[in-house]
Amino acid sequence: MSTKLQILKLDVWFETIHAVKNLDLEIKSNEILGIIGPSNSGKTSLLRTLNRLTELYPNSRTTGEILMDGENIFRQIDVQALRKRVGIVFALPLPLPLSIFDNIAYGPRLHGIKDKTKLAEIVEKSLKAAAIWDEVKDRLQTNAFKLSGGQQQRLCIARTLAVEPEVILYDEPCSGLDPISTLKVEEAMQELKKNYTQILVTNNVKQSARVSDRTAFFLMGELIELGETKQIFTVPRDKRTEDYITGRFG
Amino acid sequence: MRDTQRTERIAFAVLLIATIIVIIPVGLIVLLVLWRGLPALTPEFLLAMPRDGMRAGGIFPAIVGTFYLTLGTAAFAIPFGILAAIYLNEYAGQNWLTRVIEIAIINLAGVPSIVYGLFGLGLFVTFLGFGASILAGSLTLSIMTLPVIITATREALSTVPRSFREVSFSLGASRWQTVRHVVLPNAIPGILTGTILGLSRAAGETAPILFTVAAFYLPRLPQSVYDQAMALPYHIYVLSTQVPNVSVKIQYGTVLALVLMVFLLNITASVIRAKFRKRKTW
Amino acid sequence: MKKSVEFIIEKLVLLSGIASIVFVILIFVFLLKEGLSLFGETNLFSFLFGKNWYPISDPPQFGILPLILGSLLVTLGAIVIAVPLGIAAAVYVAEVAPVWLRDILKSGIELLAAIPSIVLGFIGIVTLAPFLKNVFHLPSGLTALAGSIMLAFMALPTIVSIIEDAIVSVPKNYREGSLALGATRWQTIYRVILPAASSGILAAIMLGIGRVIGETMAVLMITGNAAVLPTSILQPVRTLTATIAAEMGEAVSGSGHYYSLFAIGIILFIFSFIINLLADFFLHRKRA
Incomplete structure (x- = not known):
């Protein structure tokens, strides 16, 4: 498998908090990389650095390099183009106060697609890929806030897919969802593997075990251990990893 | 206990x-x-010219004058005010410039209205040579109204959840696209409400227009923005202190006309606020 | 294309933001430009402390002490009336009133804020002045007291709404903590909530003073307009603002009289600047 993202000596600060420390990490094309670790371990900061959302916080600072397909995302790729290529699904379902259709069409419209039939195609394709089309196809014009939490979250995944990204970041995407909705989101992720590189940050260790190909364990901003998911969960090399996945702390 | x-x-x-x-x-x-x-408040009173040195007839030119002044104020103050608020809430960082702008706005809001009158006289009437005119009066009133509109718009913008912006940015939107498509549509009711309240205050102001536009007695309608005009608030002042033997009926009629105009604007603002509050889904 | 739109808009909003600074500077510059010319004819000391305001006598005298004292007297009176009433009304609205009544009271206060000052001035002439004349057996009801009462009402919406905000923003756990210790609601209000809201109350008083000092039309109409050193609150007085409004119309452009009115404007501007900075300071201290 080829390398999609190459992180080199990355440090991220928020004001005085050193959120990510001297990180080297390689993410392969079409894999699902699970990132686990207790809160404040730098998982979310890393995720938001990958599409430069950290820059919305005036007090954040980043050093080091991140290469996507060999290009430096800070210097060689325009920030809006980067965010189009690296989509994110947030912890809470965050629909915009628009109809279901307009939520999905929001991104494509930003990037200049105006043709109605083209937009309708994209909406349908995205909703299908996020496994929610059958539930909403008859009410695309209703307000997205009318959907249930699980439906909203799959809507958000569909919205991310609609701009045709290459990488999808998930920031604890199921933290607010019931088990059935969680399962549906996880199934959607498996379906998406064919076309996308996915990074899943989760507080739920078992979710990473179920979904991801490789798993990385973070603690206090540092990458402690990275390996095949099976290996991490059966024969972790680091004592701290073992303690965390067996629930002894965190 | x-x-x-x-x-x-x-x-x-x-x-x-x-x-x-x-x-x-x-x-x-x-x-x-x-x-x-x-x-x-008969139609005749509202739609006729004043007669007999304002002791008879109607107040039509004063109503029209106040209407023009309010419109002129809106034309200058609304675009400037909304853009300034967008700058402060969506673009500006937390730095000294932002702080200085905020202090300037606070002080604009506190400058006594008569000082705006002096300023308008000095800058618009004399220095720029507009003379006492609707243009000079509107400009003076709009600078006075600016802080109200900026503050209200900023408040409206800041009620739009931060997460909406993040979602928009995360999909590759530029700052302006985010403001235009996500922030503004959700802030419009608040902006409208605040703006209308600001205009209603401007409509009722007397001191800023005393030397910049108000005509004591001008029984015809203004023809251009360079004309002087009568205005309801100033007309009340004139009727109650400057002209002897004006009937109480005319005085109260004029007062009521101004009060109705101002209240109408206020009620419009409240209705907009209530209506959109109900429709709000987030 | 997209980039250039973005660039233009960025500059446009920045300019609009900076416009506020420009306007403040312009106001000050134009007041100075006209006002400072006065000091060829008189000096700062005799302007501020001269007891005689005879701007069109020959030779003219430009002493604004009577006007300053007039403004201070009327303001002091208004604040003495408005602050206790304002605090009480704000506490009642925020802490005591049932919800249905709260909405009515707030609308009433909004209504008061919406009435133009010229209308209040007119109402003052036709109702308050005759009333005061009869009560105190005065030759005229148009006095400093009439001005103070009217101005108190104009300042009340500002004072009430800012104090109410300050009270509402006192953290809930202060209130619950106090009530949990067995304090009554009233004890909680004056021992816990009012001290916690004190910065907001100070800011409200500052802004109230600013509003009152700057008010023009109502005081022009009901304070009787006598530019003499005031000795009693039942006397006619003349404020700084009213002097400008009343005399600018007749002042010959470029005369000492004209310049002196701008010089009064400078005093008012500086005063409002200080008041508003103070109020802002108190409001920010509250947040910190």
Whole structure:
């Protein structure tokens, strides 16, 4: 498998908090990389650095390099183009106060697609890929806030897919969802593997075990251990990893 | 225990009385103006020119003048105000420039209205040579209204959840696209409400227009923005202090006309606020 | 294309933001430009402390002490009336009143804020002045007291709404903590909530003073307009603002009289600047 993202000596600060420390990490094309670790371990900061959302916080600072397909995302790729290529699904379902259709069409419209039939195609394709089309196809014009939490979250995944990204970041995407909705989101992720590189940050260790190909364990901003998911969960090399996945702390 | 409860009852009674002292006169004033003013408010009074040195006839030119001034104020103050608020809330960082702008706005809001009058006289009437005119008056009023619109717009913008912006940015939107498609549509009701309230204040102001536009007695309609105009607030001043033997009916009629105009704007603002609050889904 | 739109808009909003600074500077510059010319004819000391305001006598005298004292007297009176009433009304609205009444009271206060000052001035002439004349057996009811009462009402909406905001923003756990210890609601209000809201109350008083000092039309109409050193609150007085409004119309452009009115404008501007900075300071201290 080829390398999609190459992180080199990355440090991220928020004001005085050193959120990510001297990180080297390689993410392969079409894999699902699970990132686990207790809160404040730098998982979310890393995720938001990958599409430069950290820059919305005036007090954040980043050093080091991140290469996507060999290009430096800070210097060689325009920030809006980067965010189009690296989509994110947030912890809470965050629909915009628009109809279901307009939520999905929001991104494509930003990037200049105006043709109605083209937009309708994209909406349908995205909703299908996020496994929610059958539930909403008859009410695309209703307000997205009318959907249930699980439906909203799959809507958000569909919205991310609609701009045709290459990488999808998930920031604890199921933290607010019931088990059935969680399962549906996880199934959607498996379906998406064919076309996308996915990074899943989760507080739920078992979710990473179920979904991801490789798993990385973070603690206090540092990458402690990275390996095949099976290996991490059966024969972790680091004592701290073992303690965390067996629930002894965190 | 009983003592403390009695103290509380007495204290609350005193608070209630104080509140009544504040509120009752408001009701009385409104009732008085309605009661004495309504009989005067005939179509003839509203639509006729003043006659006999304003002791007879109507107040049409004053109504039209105030209407033009409010419109002129809106034309200058709304775009500037909204853009400035967008800058402060969506673009500016937390730095010294932002702080200086904020202090400037606070001070603009506090400058006495008569000082705006002097400023308008110095800059627009004299220095820029607009003369006493609708243009000079509108510009003066709009600078006075600017802080109101900026503050209200900023508040409206800041009620739009931060997460909406993040979602938009995360999909590759630029800052302006985010403002235009996500922030503004959700802030519009608040912006409208605040803007209309600001305009209603401008419509009722007298001091800023005294030397910049207001005509004492001009029984015809203004023809261009370089014309002087009569205005309702100034007309009330003239009728109640400058012209002897004006009938009470004409005085109250003019007062009621201004009050109605101002209240109409206020009610519009409240209706917009209430209507959109109901429709809000987030 | 997209980039250039973005660039233009960025500059446009920045300019609009900076416009506020420009306007403040312009106001000050134009007041100075006209006002400072006065000091060829008189000096700062005799302007501020001269007891005689005879701007069109020959030779003219430009002493604004009577006007300053007039403004201070009327303001002091208004604040003495408005602050206790304002605090009481704000506490009642925020803490005591049932919800249905709260909405009515707030609308009433909003209504008061919406009434133009010229209308209040007119109402003052036709109702308050005759009333005061009869009560105190005065030759005319148009006095400093009439001005103070009217101005108190104009300042009340500002004072009440800012104090109410300050009270509402006192953290809930202060209130619950106090009530949990067995304090009554009233004890909680004056021992816990009012001290916690004190910065907001100070800011409200500052802004109230600013509003009162700057008010023009109502005081022009009901304070009787006598530019003499005031000795009693039942006397006619003349404020700084009213002097400008009343005399600018007749002042010959470029005369000492004209310049002196701008010089009064400078005093008012500086005063409002200080008041508003103070109020802002108190409001920010509250947040910190």
